[in-house]
Amino acid sequence: MTLLSRILLLTCLLGGGVLQAEQLAVEARRGDGIYSLLRRYNLVAYGCNIDEFKRLNRLNSNSKLMVGYRYELPIEVFQYDGKSIRSTTGNDNWDRAVAIKEYNEDLLAAGLRESDYRDDRVLWVPYHIDHCSGNLGFTKTEPDIVNLGENAGSEEELERLKDRAADRDPIAVPEQVTRSGxxxxxxxxxxxxxxxxxxxxxxxxxxxxxxxxxxxxxxxxxxxxxxxxxxxxxxxxxxxxxxxxxxxxxxxxxxxxxxxxxxxxxxxxxxxxxxxxxxxxxxxxxxxxxxxxxxxxxxxxxxxxxxxxxxxxxxxxxxxxxxxxxxxxxxxxxxxxxxxxxxxxxxxxxxxxxxxxxxxxxxxxxxxxxxxxxxxxxxxxxxxxxxxxxxxxxxxxxxxxxxxxxxxxxxxxxxxxxxxxx
The missing domain is CATH 3.40.630.40 (Zn-dependent exopeptidases)
Incomplete structure (x- = not known):
């Protein structure tokens, strides 16, 4: 698998250190178009994933995908540190970590990942999690979780804490539904x-x-x-x-x-x-x-x-x-x-x-x-x-x-x- 290193953009906007990530590339199958390829990887629901895919591969709206050619997906690949998604990606937000966890598990269940990220130490982070304007559910952090520190507990433990806190301060995450063309x-x-x-x-x-x-x-x-x-x-x-x-x-x-x-x-x-x-x-x-x-x-x-x-x-x-x-x-x-x-x-x-x-x-x-x-x-x-x-x-x-x-x-x-x- 050929991977292209990139620097996360937020460091340019806000200043400070950088996190290194790599770009996931996959081969186009027979019959694949831009939308069908992104739909396979659960990316088509957010418009900015489509825009980012075109930008990464220098495509326009009329471009056709070539069978067997490798295209970079709007998915960044991190080396999982064995502790938590939050420490791996340098972001303490719990909702974001759970969304990334669920995304990886969904692709594993669909057969698009060969192994669980906790086993092969490879974590996929889709572009829309951090960058899409429609993804408005990751701006709030649960108070109990803020005090845990970056490396405290597993994602499963955080999920338990989240359930315990939900009655006090529920977090509304936008529902993903079928979108029109x-x-x-x-x-x-x-x-x-x-x-x-x-x-x-x-x-x-x-x-x-x-x-x-x-x-x-x-x-x-x-x-x-x-x-x-x-x-x-x-x-x-x-x-x-x-x-x-x-x-x-x-x-x-x-x-x-x-x-x-x-x-x-x-x-x-x-x-x-x-x-x-x-x-x-x-x-x-x-x-x-x-x-x-x-x-x-x-x-x-x-x-x-x-x-x-x-x-x-x-x-x-x-x-x-x-x-x-x-x-x-x-x-x-x-x-x-x-x-x-x-x-x-x-x-x-x-x-x-x-x-x-x-x-x-x-x-x-x-x-x-x-x-x-x-x-x-x-x-x-x-x-x-x-x-x-x-x-x-x-x-x-x-x-x-x-x-x-x-x-x-x-x-x-x-x-x-x-x-x-x-």
Whole structure:
């Protein structure tokens, strides 16, 4: 079996040491397509597994699999340390460990694994466990388990403790059910055009996604070596990924700023351009004031139209990247309009999500992102409840890792989505 070593992406986003893992590769059988191969390994239920499979193997939506050719699956292979899944993978979360354990046991029962991971010391960790926006069940840790320490007890002992604690504080894990087929949206580009419907948990909710700046205004500009980093390009990429996440869960997102030839890009350095348009196809005016009112007027017209249909759950989300002194690192921080209690609630939910994720993956690192009121045009002049998000300091070299790494941009979009759930 040929395995390709990879470094887990969260270390780039949050900083600190790295965990080494290897990628599982398998041969395609006669009649295999992308979906049938991933379905065999219980991976097709989460759309991001499909995206990751295409990325790993440099495939697009029209690619055919070749019989006998080895393809890398979105499954990372760890050498089991004989103690616990948590110590093996460097993550104390109990629900996550149980999900990994059950995944390995299911594949063993299906004959896709030759031995139990505790016997052959080979542990498989599917991509969706840590990285899929639909996998929202692993953000909470049972209090009894937190105090056990990394290597205390077996997974079976933890299961017993979990059962004992369930009556006090049950943990809701999303049910995995049959999903419908993908839909196609050209704005995401060829690689990500197909958008599977994972569930309808956001049905009836509307989101107006506004990527900052664009057209004649690149926004804040940073430099990394010989590369120019333009705020509008990176904010747009995260906005597209968030929009796609929302679609996967049955919500209705409107991409207010649009670039028809720049889909979701998996490059570190995004080439600046000025051909962005707005919803409806109009170009962006040179005047900053005119550009801002163009956006708010479009959102307000859509808001009134949807409100007339009886849809009251509507949210505006503006995505930006800050610019400060290059030595200053900042965590994701948020603004909401003065007096907007729903906007404040949304912003606080997103902040709590980021804080929990930092605690989960980098205990002790701490999260310092703030939530505050701010008198900004896109918050003041739009009718829906609003949240204004600053992702990083584009001038700071450490913060730049948060936005130039495409997998980190996907994590930002995933965590923003989690924060939008009630």
């Amino acid at each position: 993908p839909r196609t949206f050209k704005i995401f580009g060829d690689t990500y055009a197909e958008v599977p419907l994972i569930d309808r948990s956001l049905a009836g909710r509307i989101f107006y996604i506004v990527a900052g700046h664009g057209g004649p205004d690149p926004g804040a500009v940073g430099r990394r070596g010989d590369h120019l980093l333009a705020e509008d390009e990176y904010a747009y990429d995260v906005a597209l990924r968030l929009c796609r996440n929302i679609l996967q869960h049955g919500g209705t997102p409107y991409m207010i700023i649009r670039d028809e030839n720049d889909g979701i890009r998996d490059d570190e350095y995004l080439t600046p351009d000025s051909d962005e348009t707005v919803w409806g196809g109009a170009s962006l005016p040179r005047s900053q004031k005119a550009r801002l009112f163009q956006r708010s007027d479009i959102i307000n017209a859509l808001y009134d139209e949807n409100l007339a249909k009886g849809i009251v759950d509507q949210t505006m989300i503006a995505i930006h990247i800050d610019s400060r002194h290059r030595g200053q690192r900042i965590d994701v921080f948020l603004y909401y309009p003065e007096g907007d209690l729903r906007g404040a609630h949304r912003a606080e939910q997103i902040q709590r999500t980021f804080s929990a994720k930092y605690d989960q993956y980098r205990p002790g690192r701490g999260y310092e992102g703030s939530v505050s009121e701010r008198d900004l045009h896109m918050l003041r002049e739009t009718k829906p409840s609003g949240v204004y998000i600053e992702l990083a300091n584009i001038a700071n070299s450490s913060d730049q890792q948060r936005i130039i790494n495409p997998r980190n941009r996907q994590l930002l979009a995933d965590w923003l989505l989690m924060g939008l759930y009630d």
